[in-house]
Amino acid sequence: AINPERLWDELMETAQIGGNEKGGICRLTLTDLDRQVRDWFRARCEGLGMTVTVDDMGVQYARRAGQRNDIPPIALGSHLDTQPTGGKFDGCLGVLGALEAVRTLVEAGYETYAPIEIINWTNEEGSRFAPAMVASGVFAGAFTREHAAGIKDVEGITMGDALETIGYRGAEPCGQHPLTAFFELHIEQGPLLEAEDKQVGVVTGVQGMRWYEVRVTGQSAHTGATPMHLRKNALTGAARLMDRIEHIAHAHAPLAVGSVGFVEVKPNSRNVVPGEVFFTVDFRHPEASVLDQMEQLLVASLGEICDPLKLSTRMEKIWDNPPVRFDAECIEAVRYGIQQSGFTSRDIVSGAGHDAAYVSRVAPTTMIFVPCREGISHNEAEYSSKEQCAAGAQVLMQAILEYDRR
Amino acid sequence: AINPERLWDELMETAQIGGNEKGGICRLTLTDLDRQVRDWFRARCEGLGMTVTVDDMGVQYARRAGQRNDIPPIALGSHLDTQPTGGKFDGCLGVLGALEAVRTLVEAGYETYAPIEIINWTNEEGSRFAPAMVASGVFAGAFTREHAAGIKDVEGITMGDALETIGYRGAEPCGQHPLTAFFELHIEQGPLLEAEDKQVGVVTGVQGMRWYEVRVTGQSAHTGATPMHLRKNALTGAARLMDRIEHIAHAHAPLAVGSVGFVEVKPNSRNVVPGEVFFTVDFRHPEASVLDQMEQLLVASLGEICDPLKLSTRMEKIWDNPPVRFDAECIEAVRYGIQQSGFTSRDIVSGAGHDAAYVSRVAPTTMIFVPCREGISHNEAEYSSKEQCAAGAQVLMQAILEYDRR
Ligand SMILES: NC(=O)NCCC(=O)O
Ligand SMILES: NC(=O)NCCC(=O)O
Numbered sequence: 001a002i003n004p005e006r007l008w009d010e011l012m013e014t015a016q017i018g019g020n021e022k023g024g025i026c027r028l029t030l031t032d033l034d035r036q037v038r039d040w041f042r043a044r045c046e047g048l049g050m051t052v053t054v055d056d057m058g059v060q061y062a063r064r065a066g067q068r069n070d071i072p073p074i075a076l077g078s079h080l081d082t083q084p085t086g087g088k089f090d091g092c093l094g095v096l097g098a099l100e101a102v103r104t105l106v107e108a109g110y111e112t113y114a115p116i117e118i119i120n121w122t123n124e125e126g127s128r129f130a131p132a133m134v135a136s137g138v139f140a141g142a143f144t145r146e147h148a149a150g151i152k153d154v155e156g157i158t159m160g161d162a163l164e165t166i167g168y169r170g171a172e173p174c175g176q177h178p179l180t181a182f183f184e185l186h187i188e189q190g191p192l193l194e195a196e197d198k199q200v201g202v203v204t205g206v207q208g209m210r211w212y213e214v215r216v217t218g219q220s221a222h223t224g225a226t227p228m229h230l231r232k233n234a235l236t237g238a239a240r241l242m243d244r245i246e247h248i249a250h251a252h253a254p255l256a257v258g259s260v261g262f263v264e265v266k267p268n269s270r271n272v273v274p275g276e277v278f279f280t281v282d283f284r285h286p287e288a289s290v291l292d293q294m295e296q297l298l299v300a301s302l303g304e305i306c307d308p309l310k311l312s313t314r315m316e317k318i319w320d321n322p323p324v325r326f327d328a329e330c331i332e333a334v335r336y337g338i339q340q341s342g343f344t345s346r347d348i349v350s351g352a353g354h355d356a357a358y359v360s361r362v363a364p365t366t367m368i369f370v371p372c373r374e375g376i377s378h379n380e381a382e383y384s385s386k387e388q389c390a391a392g393a394q395v396l397m398q399a400i401l402e403y404d405r406r
Numbered sequence: 407a408i409n410p411e412r413l414w415d416e417l418m419e420t421a422q423i424g425g426n427e428k429g430g431i432c433r434l435t436l437t438d439l440d441r442q443v444r445d446w447f448r449a450r451c452e453g454l455g456m457t458v459t460v461d462d463m464g465v466q467y468a469r470r471a472g473q474r475n476d477i478p479p480i481a482l483g484s485h486l487d488t489q490p491t492g493g494k495f496d497g498c499l500g501v502l503g504a505l506e507a508v509r510t511l512v513e514a515g516y517e518t519y520a521p522i523e524i525i526n527w528t529n530e531e532g533s534r535f536a537p538a539m540v541a542s543g544v545f546a547g548a549f550t551r552e553h554a555a556g557i558k559d560v561e562g563i564t565m566g567d568a569l570e571t572i573g574y575r576g577a578e579p580c581g582q583h584p585l586t587a588f589f590e591l592h593i594e595q596g597p598l599l600e601a602e603d604k605q606v607g608v609v610t611g612v613q614g615m616r617w618y619e620v621r622v623t624g625q626s627a628h629t630g631a632t633p634m635h636l637r638k639n640a641l642t643g644a645a646r647l648m649d650r651i652e653h654i655a656h657a658h659a660p661l662a663v664g665s666v667g668f669v670e671v672k673p674n675s676r677n678v679v680p681g682e683v684f685f686t687v688d689f690r691h692p693e694a695s696v697l698d699q700m701e702q703l704l705v706a707s708l709g710e711i712c713d714p715l716k717l718s719t720r721m722e723k724i725w726d727n728p729p730v731r732f733d734a735e736c737i738e739a740v741r742y743g744i745q746q747s748g749f750t751s752r753d754i755v756s757g758a759g760h761d762a763a764y765v766s767r768v769a770p771t772t773m774i775f776v777p778c779r780e781g782i783s784h785n786e787a788e789y790s791s792k793e794q795c796a797a798g799a800q801v802l803m804q805a806i807l808e809y810d811r812r
Contacts, residue, residue, distance in 0.1 A: 084673040085626050085681070127675040190631030209630060211676060220491050222783040223665040223688045224615060225596030225757030228655050230781065235666055236652050242645035249634050259629040260641055261676040263669060267491040269533040270617060270667040270686045271759075272784040275491070280676045282629045351631030353677075375636065377628040378678040 002397055004390035007100040011389065014040060014080070014096065015088040024380025025088060029081035029123040030058065030162035037080045038168060041120055044099060048106050050118070054170030055177065057135040057148060058122040058163045064102055066115040066404075072178040073115040074400050075363075076101065078186055079124035079355060086125070087382020089187045089372060089389070095120050097185045097393035104397060112404045114180050121355040122168075128153045129162075130280075131211050131319035136355035138174045140362045145174055179363040181330055181403055184356040185396045186367060187384050191375030192348060199391050200338050201348040201369030205326055206357040207255075208288050210295065211319035212281040214241065214302070218311045220267060220275030231273050235265060237311040238277035244301045245281055248294050256285045256294060257351070286323055286349055324357045327364035330403065334368055337398030343391055352377075368395050408803055410796035413506040417795065420446060420486070420502065421494040430786025431494060435487035435529040436464065436568035443486045444574060447526055450505060454512050456524070460576030461583065463541040463554060464528040464569045470508055472521040472810075478584040479523040480806050481769075482507065484592060485530035485761060492531070493788020495593045495778060495795070501526050503591045503799035510803060518810045520586050527761040528574075534559045535568075536686075537617055537725035542761035544580045546768045551580055585769040587736055587809055590762040591802045592773060593790050597781030598754060605797050606744050607754040607775030611732055612763040613661075614694050616701065617725035618687040620647065620708070624717045626673060626681030637679050641671060643717040644683035650707045651687055654700050662691045662700060663757070692729050692755055730763045736772035736809065743774075743804030749797055758783075774801050 017037045018027030027033040038060060042052045045062035052062045063073060078094020098118040105112070121139075126132025129151045137143045149160030163169035188194075193201050218232030242260050249258025259282045266276040283294050295317070302313040338345045348369055350357075356367045370392035373383040423443045424433030433439040444466060448458045451468035458468045469479060484500020504524045511518070527545075532538025535557045543549045555566030569575035594600075599607050624638030648666045655664030665688045672682040689700050701723070708719040744751045754775055756763075762773045776798040779789040 083675055083678055085675075085678065125675075126677060130676055132677060188631065189628045191633070191636060207630070219782070220785040221781075222595045222758055223663060223667055224613070224690050224759060225594065225783060226663065226781065227597070228652075228659045228663060230597060233652070233665070235648060235669070239645040239648035239652075239666075242641060243649060246634075246639070246642050246645075253634045257629060257632065257634060259639070259677075259679050260645075261629055261671075261678050261680065262674050263641070263671045265667075265669045267489065267784075268668050269489055269491075269531075269784070270536055271532060271538060271665075271688055272489055272491065272667050273665050274667065275785065282677055284630050352628055353630060375627075375632065376625070377631060378673075378675070379626045379681065 002100045002104045002390060002393045004386050007096060007389055007393055008386040010096045011088060011092060014092060018082065022380035025082045025086045026084050027082045028084065028128045029125060030159065030166055032166060034081055035166035035168065038120065041080065041095065045118065048103055053172060054168055055172040055174040056145060056170055057138050057174035058168040059135050059139065059174060060120040061177065062118040064116045066112040068113055069115055071114050072180045073117040074181050074404055075117040075119050075179045076183045076396060076400055077119035078184050079121045081123060081125050083125050083127050083378045085378065085380055087377060087380060089382055089384050090189065090377055091124055093187055093389055093392060094185045097389065097396055100393050101397035114404055116400065123159065124355055129159050132353050133355050133358055135174060136358040140358040141175060142358055182356060182359040182363050182365040183330065183396060183399055184354055184367045185392045186354060186369060187372040187377060188369040188375065189352045189372060189377035193369060193371035194375060196346060198346045199343040200345040200395055202331060202334055202345055203326060203350050203367035203369055204331060204347050206324040206350040206353060207284050207286040208291050208323040209282065209284040209321045209353055210291055210317060213316045213318055214279050214281060215314045216277045216306060216311050218275055221273040223271045223273055226273055232310045233273050234277045234311055235274040237306040237309045238279060240305045241301060244305060245298065248297045252285065252290055252294060256290060258283050258294065284351065288322055321353060321357065324360055326360055326366040330364050330366035333399040333403040334366055334395060336402045337395040340398050341394050343395065368392055368399065408506045408510045408796060408799045410792050413502060413795055413799055414792040416502045417494060417498060420498060424488065426786065428786035431488045431492045432490050433488045434490065434534045435531060436565065436572055438572060440487055441572035441574065444526065447486065447501065451524065454509055459578060460574055461578040461580040462551060462576055463544050463580035464574040465541050465545065465580060466526040467583065468524040470522045472518040474519055475521055477520050478586045479521040480587050480810055481523040481525050481585045482589045482802060482806055483525035484590050485527045487529060487531050489531050489533050489784045491784065491786055493783060493786060495788055495790050496595065496783055497530055499593055499795055499798060500591045503795065503802055506799045507803035520810055522806065529565065530761055535565050538759050539761050539764055541580060542764040546764040547581060548764055588762060588765045588769050588771040589736065589802060589805055590760055590773045591798045592760060592775055593778040593783060594775040594781065595758045595778060595783035599775060599777035600781060602752060604752045605749040606751040606801055608737060608740055608751055609732060609756050609773035609775055610737060610753050612730040612756040612759060613690050613692040614697050614729040615688065615690040615727045615759055616697055616723060619722045619724055620685050620687060621720045622683045622712060622717050624681055627679040629677045629679055632679055638716045639679050640683045640717055641680040643712040643715045644685060646711045647707060650711065651704065654703045658691060658696055658700055662696060664689050664700065690757065694728055727759060727763065730766055732766055732772040733770035736770050739805040739809040740772055740774055740801060742808045743801040746804050747800050749801065774798055774805065
């Protein structure tokens with residue numbers, strides 16, 4: 001059995017890297033803080049006798065040999081980057097839970113049939129470089145390496161340059177790394193498990209998600225001297241679009257969600273009528289056909305709202321991530337692990353995107369969820385208890401052992 | 407008569423300091439660019455034999471002696487700071503037009519009765535440090551020197567520190583500098599003069615203006631895993647408030663204006679439901695009683711819109727600048743100048759705030775407007791022609807000479 005204390009201590013230890021007074025972590029991908037936690041992770045894995053390599057997207061692979069080293073590894077892991085207002089568990093639990101699982105095997109002297117790899121994926125969050133899950137996307141062939149390396153943050157720094165800067169641009173081209181299977185442990189980030197008092201979620205798939213970028217252009221003008229009827233106020237249009245997006249999501253609730261997360265107003269000065277507003281839209285639903293409907297409503301609202309305001313708009317769909325169904329055999333291995341440990345569970349479709357969603361395109365994959373308090377995530381208040389974290393890591397270990405035995 | 411070419415050349419020369427490829431200027435107050443244009447201004451004035459002093463708000467006073475130097479000076483001027491997307495004329499025309507007027511007197515060997523001073527006011531724009539017209543406000547007793555020195559920009563730098571940094575915190579305490587009168591030349595920044603094809607505006611006063619800061623607080627959460635009905639989306643509340651502000655202004659149009667110019671979303675990440683939004687409101691109207699009504703509607707909308715969304719709000723009125731009526735004798739001097747030069751004109755109430763509005767509390771004051779293309783200002787496209795600029799400077803010179811004679 002895995003050691004709950006040790007896992008908890010490492011969660012709290014790494015939470016110091018980028019930790020803040022609100023109890024959360026701000027450790028954006030490919031910053032120096034990300035480098036620190038990567039270095040920490042490599043040292044721990046090497047301490048367990050594992051070999052750690054890095055690909056050219058900065059993905060870390062920590063390998064423990066098996067009885068047969070000519071077959072691809074069974075992999076487990078998640079990500080160590082966070083949101084600007086991230087919590088201590090999103091991503092970290094998946095990597096540190098994997099570390100604890102492998103350490104338990106090492107200490108027990110248990111030799112698996114296949115090699116085992118712990119993976120730390122780069123830029124899962126998509127907050128600094130959009131979209132999310134970029135490295136696992138490259139791994140699975142959803143994006144080219146060139147495209148990914150060229151993505152810019154708001155300061156204009158590319159992902160490729162950021163990788164160089166922190167010394168994590170490896171030689172191995174991302175996407176040439178076969179896996180026998182991939183298991184990702186994660187907090188639910190939603191309220192369902194807690195509401196039904198279940199200890200573990202058997203994740204059967206991930207809902208579809210689409211990201212859009214909208215630019216509304218008017219004309220900046222003096223707030224005091226420009227009469228209302230002569231304005232081309234880009235913020236008025238943007239605010240009405242935001243309200244409309246809320247309505248589109250509600251109209252397709254309870255399964256649909258729709259959000260504007262990022263907004264940039266130009267010139268952003270108190271006495272200037274905004275001449276331009278840029279904002280992002282995030283639509284999700286388990287069915288692609290519903291996402292199509294939501295998208296149509298969004299497209300129609302642009303002209304409907306902005307034409308009368310004499311504003312022009314430009315919208316781009318920058319990400320279309322279809323719904324995913326996980327692998328039946330991997331799911332069976334998770335069910336077996338839950339049964340062995342005697343935990344309560346339920347099936348669940350993930351509301352959040354995860355690296356596992358991309359990896360599932362190229363290897364049998366599934367996920368394990370544990371509850372988090374009030375379903376709060378992407379917030380410093382994010383919390384799962386020591387016991388909840390331990391339950392996840394325990395099921396993770398048993399699932400990969402079961403998969404390995406088969 | 408003033409020299410239109412010389413004035414135009416100096417407008418274009420100083421426009422290089424902070425000038426951008428869009429033809430505008432970004433020369434925020436108390437930055438190093440502001441220091442450069444201040445140094446340039448001092449050198450030009452000293453070249454005309456004037457004595458330049460600085461007070462502890464960084465206000466520059468360039469003095470030319472008169473026949474009687476025991477009486478306070480007749481002052482003219484404006485400001486050299488700009489908006490982030492400022493044009494080449496807002497403020498600069500008032501200072502450089504004054505410089506051209508005085509240079510014309512110097513070259514003609516004309517000795518005034520009172521001393522003449524050109525003033526360059528600090529932080530007129532209010533974009534870096536809110537509110538606007540801070541130094542003239544201190545000059546007129548509307549703010550204390552301590553309060554003004556403590557105002558912070560978004561980076562947390564105080565006005566006092568910024569003054570030190572660029573070497574413009576003078577010894578003379580701001581507000582101990584009596585004036586016989588003050589005349590400010592400015593572009594209209596609105597569409598009226600152009601629409602009626604008038605060359606000069608006789609400014610009879612300035613409308614009232616109030617600035618508010620609103621903070622909407624909800625809870626940041628995961629955009630994918632948080633169902634719509636469980637959200638506390640601060641941006642949804644803020645967007646609806648922005649729409650309401652637009653409606654409040656329209657309901658009191660054509661004289662009322664209302665704008666949200668500055669918005670900050672937290673954490674501003676594409677896949678995080680915004681937990682907090684901060685934004686500013688600018689309401690203006692020539693009558694204080696109408697501003698009271700608009701304010702009441704704004705206050706009522708906070709709870710009406712945000713309570714059902716489970717959001718809390720905090721609003722602060724950070725600036726209340728009552729309507730201003732300018733001095734009858736100063737206005738007469740301007741009318742005389744217009745008549746002498748044969749320009750067409752109309753009376754006008756300023757929509758924008760100006761240093762003259764504060765100065766009018768402590769000295770007889772008025773302003774002279776010239777048209778700007780399409781009324782566009784606080785925008786790089788801001789434009790007044792060489793002839794329009796020259797007309798303003800000519801009337802300015804004749805107005806102060808007339809006032810001086812009386
Ligand atoms: N798990 C997680 O928060 N992923 C980020 C990608 C997304 O779902 O927005
Ligand atoms: N003239 C001018 O643009 N002043 C700035 C203050 C304001 O009116 O907002």
